[in-house]
Amino acid sequence: MRIMIVGSGAREHAIARALARSKAQPMLFCFGNSQNPGIQALTLDYWIDNICALEKVGRKAREWHIDMAIIGPEAPLEQGLVDYLQQQGIPTIGPSKALAQLESSKIFTRKLLERYHIPGSPAFRCFTDLTGVADYLQVLGEGQYVIKADGLMGGKGVKVAGDHLQSIQEAIQFCEDLINKGHSFIIEEKLIGQEFSMLSFCDGEHLVPMPLVQDHKRAFVDDKGPNTGGMGSYSDANHSLPFLTPEEVIAAQQINEAVLKALTQTCQARYQGILYGSFIATKSGVKLIEYNARFGDPEALNVLAILESDFIAICQAMISGDLCASMVRFKPMATVCKYAVPLGYPDCPQVKKPIDISTIKNPEQLYFANVNVDTHHILTSTSRALAVVGIAPTISEAELIAEQEINRIQGALFHREDIGQARLINQRIQMMQGLRETVSA
Numbered sequence: 001m002r003i004m005i006v007g008s009g010a011r012e013h014a015i016a017r018a019l020a021r022s023k024a025q026p027m028l029f030c031f032g033n034s035q036n037p038g039i040q041a042l043t044l045d046y047w048i049d050n051i052c053a054l055e056k057v058g059r060k061a062r063e064w065h066i067d068m069a070i071i072g073p074e075a076p077l078e079q080g081l082v083d084y085l086q087q088q089g090i091p092t093i094g095p096s097k098a099l100a101q102l103e104s105s106k107i108f109t110r111k112l113l114e115r116y117h118i119p120g121s122p123a124f125r126c127f128t129d130l131t132g133v134a135d136y137l138q139v140l141g142e143g144q145y146v147i148k149a150d151g152l153m154g155g156k157g158v159k160v161a162g163d164h165l166q167s168i169q170e171a172i173q174f175c176e177d178l179i180n181k182g183h184s185f186i187i188e189e190k191l192i193g194q195e196f197s198m199l200s201f202c203d204g205e206h207l208v209p210m211p212l213v214q215d216h217k218r219a220f221v222d223d224k225g226p227n228t229g230g231m232g233s234y235s236d237a238n239h240s241l242p243f244l245t246p247e248e249v250i251a252a253q254q255i256n257e258a259v260l261k262a263l264t265q266t267c268q269a270r271y272q273g274i275l276y277g278s279f280i281a282t283k284s285g286v287k288l289i290e291y292n293a294r295f296g297d298p299e300a301l302n303v304l305a306i307l308e309s310d311f312i313a314i315c316q317a318m319i320s321g322d323l324c325a326s327m328v329r330f331k332p333m334a335t336v337c338k339y340a341v342p343l344g345y346p347d348c349p350q351v352k353k354p355i356d357i358s359t360i361k362n363p364e365q366l367y368f369a370n371v372n373v374d375t376h377h378i379l380t381s382t383s384r385a386l387a388v389v390g391i392a393p394t395i396s397e398a399e400l401i402a403e404q405e406i407n408r409i410q411g412a413l414f415h416r417e418d419i420g421q422a423r424l425i426n427q428r429i430q431m432m433q434g435l436r437e438t439v440s441a
Contacts, residue, residue, distance in 0.1 A: 007072025008032025
């Protein structure tokens with residue numbers, strides 16, 4: 001079987017690893033936008049070009065005689081790469097352009113939940129200009145709002161009152177900047193609680209959830225500093241998270257099921273790929289932050305590292321519509337993922353600095369992300385460089401493995417030592433206990 005992976009980050013490295021473990025022993029090919037030595041080692045051919053250039057990707061797929069494609073990042077989904085490849089007769093893991101609006105348009109998603117009376121949305125209002133913006137900010141209250149640009153913004157389209165916006169005037173200025181760039185936007189009620197990611201395999205009718213994961217967006221220890229693409233993440237051996245109740249997990253699953261049904265009805269099409277809901281547990285229940293139409297990064301590293309089932313068989317079932325829960329098994333293990341990023345990241349990363357991985361103990365749990373490669377060296381680039389994943393019976397043990405491993409990587413890099421540590425997790429447990437007590441009091 002000849003499989004093409006589109007994308008060249010750590011997420012795609014994790015996808016390539018999972019495919020390579022299959023009994024089908026596939027021949028792997030990659031169309032990426034940068035060099036990834038980890039993916040290159042697993043593929044027969046590796047092509048670097050614009051992954052959103054549909055004709056170029058399609059031409060390479062035909063040249064490689066591809067039997068199935070898997071789309072990693074969100075941008076090609078928004079551009080309609082799945083539609084294009086399927087028109088070429090190539091079965092593809094990923095939703096069509098219309099279905100991918102679930103990620104590419106926050107307005108589409110909020111209105112979908114509203115139209116079908118699906119619970120989980122905060123109070124919100126959509127805007128195309130400044131009319132009514134100041135009034136709605138006052139309605140929500142000082143420090144109680146989030147502003148989200150509509151469309152894909154590379155993680156830079158969301159600003160939160162109190163974190164990024166210190167006054168209503170600053171909020172109005174951000175809205176004005178978005179309008180000047182041609183973006184509509186949403187203003188939402190700010191939600192207080194703990195965020196979690198629920199990724200599911202989807203064949204258009206059936207959803208099979210993966211282990212829950214908590215990502216850490218902030219650059220520095222104790223959730224300080226600017227937002228990033230994700231500094232790391234963890235999952236628990238029971239496939240839930242320590243701060244969640246069983247009822248909260250069920251609530252998120254029910255929102256996913258309702259959204260899939262509403263999306264199918266609205267678009268009159270079958271969603272095949274990864275449905276990734278980003279949720280937050282609050283004192284008033286589980287709320288939806290946003291949807292992604294593909295694997296998360298770093299979440300993909302946590303879940304695919306412990307996938308026991310044959311990943312190719314799951315992909316084939318998603319394409320054929322035969323997906324069922326019994327064919328998806330994950331090891332009952334905890335995982336902790338930590339990213340090594342260039343000094344100065346995310347604002348002023350130090351680029352083209354050498355990285356030494358020669359003392360890594362377990363190369364199978366090392367994932368390449370965004371690096372430069374010359375004849376003799378691996379070098380830092382402008383984004384996250386490398387990730388490691390620790391796997392063990394408990395989160396604490398997995399964290400220790402990940403921390404020891406990431407400290408073996410030498411270079412102008414830093415990472416968050418606290419991801420997966422008991423102190424940070426206990427803070428999250430205590431926060432949720434406190435929120436629930438305010439409801440029951």
